[in-house]
Amino acid sequence: MRLFVRADRLRTLATTAFVLWAAAADSIPPSAQMPVQVPADRVPGIQAPAVKVIGEGPGFVRLARTTDRLDATGHRALVGIPLSGLPSLQIADAPASQQAAARLGRVGFFRDQRVVEVLFTPRAEANSAPVVVDLSFDATTKRVPIPRASFYEDLTYRGAILNHDQSLTWRHGPQAAKRASSSQDSGLVGPAFKVTIQKEGIYRLTGEELMAAGAPASIRVSSIALYNGGGQRLSEVGEPAVQLRPVSFHLEDGGDGLLDADDHLLFYGQSTDRWIADPDGERRFLTNPFTGSNVYWVSIGAGVPTDSETIDGSLVGDPAIHMTYTAREHYELQRAPLNIAPGNIPSGKEWYWELLQPGVPQTLDVSLSDAASTVVTLRVGVTTHALGDARVQLLWDTRVVATSSLPRDELTVLQDTIEVEGGAGQLEVRALGDSTAFLDWYEVEYERHLSTVDGMLIFDGASADRAAYALTGFDTAPRLFDVSDEGLTQITGASFDETAGQLSFQAAATDGMRRYAAVIDSSLMTVSNVQARSLGELRGSGGADYVVITHADFSSAAQDLADWRATDDRHAPAPSVALIDVAQIYDDFSGGLFDPTAIRDFLRHAHQHWSPAPSFVVLFGDGTYDYRNHSGTSPGNWIPPYEDGVSTYDEWYTYVSGDDTLPDMAIGRLSVQTADEAQTVVDKLIDYDRTPELGPWQGRILLVADDTFNADEPHLIETMFTHDSEDLAAQFMPPGLDLEKLYLVEFPFTGRFKPTARDAFVRAFNDGAVLLTWVGHGNSRVFAHEHIFVLPTDLQAIDNSRRLPFVFAAASQMGVFDDPDLDSMPEALVKWPRGGAIGMIAASRIGFHNSNMALARNFHASMFTSGRRFVPVGLALLEAKLATDVFRENERRYTLFGDPLTRLSMPALAIRLVTADTLQALGVERFEGEVVGDDGVLLRGFNGEARVQVFDSVVNRRELRSGEPLVYDQPVATLFRGVVPVVGGRFSGSFAVPKDITYRGGRGRISVYASAAQVAAFGSVDGLVMSGTAPDAQPETDGPDISMGIAGQSFNSGDFVPSKIRLHVTIEDVSGINIAGDVGHEIVLIVDGDRQDVTSKFQSGEDYRVGGFAVDLPSLEEGRHDISIEAWDTHNNWSEKRVTVQVSAAQVIEDALFHPNPTSGAGHFSFALSGPANVRIRVHSVSGRLVDEVSAAGNRGHNQILWEPPVRLAGGSYLYRITAMGDAGMATADGVIQVKR
Structure with missing residues (x-):
């Protein structure tokens, strides 16, 4: 019998089962069409969609969940439903053990489609009957015209919603979803000057400063307007973006109506960290966690002029004069992040001042400036993470003033009124009991004299109507303003006593608390920066499938990426593209302030108002939790992360529809810090797509699994990594590609580590694979407790050129990208200039194995078993997250480091292959093949070469590890590896079967990779039987002939060689060369006694009896060196070639x-x-x-x-x-x- 494999459609290579059929060699030709069609959900290695629609009608949809595998985590499916009403669910059929097999979850929105979650419970039995459920909804629901959607919008919907076709007319209609937006929503549009300030005060902005930023000379004062957005952080809960409001100011133009270079305007600038009044009138201090820079906007001709009015402050009658005011002073230092995620990972937006440990009190010296009273209100903010009874105590000058218990993770404010003698004292904060706490801040409130020491005084007025005030300490008459409404209103008529340096005025009759500022000219503050910008550019309508949000530092590389994507139509229509400067997002959506929420608000605006709405988002730049560089070591925050307590996840930016936590877009991050890094990453991305390095790596998947030993918890026997890797291999990997397993259980310990596993991992990485999946332990610096890859020491060993894998790490904490001091594993691999990875999916915080694997299975299913070809990695991750129903907090922490529109560089063409279905030891077998197109027709114009590999039968290994069963298919040996020419789309050749095979094995395999002129093809045949010894095998006792040399030259003993050489080896034997790699039968390179297995490097040519390889030798020191090659033929006859060479530093x-x-x-x-x-x-x-x-x-x-x-x-x-x-x-x-x- 001979076995044939045919690719009827190219998608069979990447995503669905090959159609297999058997035919008698002598009676049925290879071209005969006699297929035995096997349903996708019954073909080994192919997992049908976890849930599919099997029926639908006007008011219902029927779903079936079918799987042959055990499932410990369950599954989530999204079903589109009408915009009103709630669906109901009924189980139509289920195994007796699963009568509660499904339930309805939350209702939400995926983009413009209202959806409901259908949650299927875990399956405790394999091969159980399908679970069938019916969803019913209001059949009378009004439908809208089918919305127009771009290719990528439709692609996104179809991958996420089961009943896509049924529900698409239930979406928000185009008038509702894409309603016209108004740029005027922000309060200001067009050219404007961005003015940045740091502290509260009265600022002088000169005409010269505006003109230096690009303003015209001699500006008409009637055209000048000033705006501000409030200086506070944006709301995260979906409220409208910041609105720029007019701010009054005072302008001094010399009386000519023009703002010239030597003229100026005065305005009241507020800090982002400041006191605010609650609705009940209480004052509290508000800190902006993201920035200390507030922004004011100067508009020329576009805004509403708001030049300052004046009010009369003359003393009327004989009023009571206030000589004091209530001073409120807030003291806070940000020394360390408050939240520490598991794994000792700093995280979150909140910082604290001092750690309070039992027995280690914190003492602070407190000084009251110019106090007018000894009565002081003291407030101290503290918090704790402790589960038990955490308590703190406050002491003032050794006297206990307050003691309180602390609820966990809540800010507790301790307050007391104390007597302070001499205007100073000592505050002591103690942690009581066994628990720690954190000092956040302290405040003092006291009566202070209305006196200045630096020429400026800003204070809150008394509550009394028409109150009068006397301010002292001024050398010259100050300017006086009412700044209560955040603008500037000039107060005239105040009296100034030059001798006493006292300014007296009386407030106007107004409601509510007022705030005043007095300042002499020499104490006017100067702005930090003035920059010409344009507002409202992003608030209008637009459209893009693919959005790149970049920092200006990377604009050149980002433009290259955007240009490439806009023309890349290899697998689908080229997307429409938008390149957005993140600074423009801040300007249009947060009033110019640095605020991560502005990015989410922009994407929400684009989703609501753009057509097409974005489906793919690239965040181009690194970011850190240290938004304000409190640590002093933060390199920058080019594109900030979203921090949520102990978590960080970019997915949050895509929560743009509804009030749910369903991600609505595919998002990825290119975590670069320099323009050179940015260009390196973009060049890799474009070269990967446009001019990939052709080679067998494109048809190879590397599956790496952790072992059973946990160094942190040695009592545990962790068989789950191997078990779940086997599940991935059998059910979710593309069966047509070569799967290389690297299981750590196969490698020995040396002390606590496994150096041979490290060597194998680096070798496999450098050989290249289209996908690398890691299942096990890890962190941002290390793969596995056994240190199979340690970033600081092993990165230099990575030299895989353009053979770039996409990496999925089903492990915790490998993607902690927001650390300001270190690059994480995916960041380093993606940026590595000598290869590395094209992208990586990794968790930014701790995870748990079950949820890690649920996401991994769903990702691989979307990539390889969904019936689609070349699925973008970001879309597959989006679909995987939508389908994962276990510990959702964990799955949202998984970040894509790379471009979400990247498609794996798998061969695009298929191969039809003919070979014997039974292999016999010491026999010579022939193979034939054809490269075929999408329609299965021979491609006669394909001329190149084909790399043929023959694999031994898979061996199932069963053992016990401390009583825990461990069952897995061992990595298989390669029996033959050779290259033959492809002419006119056809190729053929022969190979010798070595004596070292798995006799009676029935799971052998042959695969072929072919390439020609930037086009690649792949095909394979499984199920080859290894049976006995060929009856016509002839005895043979001579070992192989071996020759070696360098740079095309052979050499002999005594020859001189350089210290660094690439050794070329040729091996020839009439029976062929044994590369099965059985113990003792390897091809071995020996240099000065150090042995290296080089079997995997050997490759035959057109003649299976001759082959060779090249290998770089370690650096040789000056002197003599012995170099040997040992090899075996297929009959297990051994030969050795040995030479002694010389290295000389001098010319000899x-x-x-x-x-x-x-x-x-x-x-x-x-x-x-x-x-x-x-x-x-x-x-x-x-x-x-x-x-x-x-x-x-x-x-x-x-x-x-x-x-x-x-x-x-x-x-x-x-x-x-x-x-x-x-x-x-x-x-x-x-x-x-x-x-x-």
């Missing part, structure tokens, strides 16, 4: 001679060089006369140079000198030639 000539000698005619100078050199040979008579000279380029190793004695040269003895001049210096060698005449 050895073995110099002339032959024949004596000579009567032409002969050769022969010599060996330690390195390349320019060679000159001079021949002299014995008296010293030069008779001839020859020059040539000499190579390392053996050299020969022809010399023919001059015709008139007399017979006799002649002296010669060989001079070699190279990089290592000069060397000479002398000799004598006897010439006969």
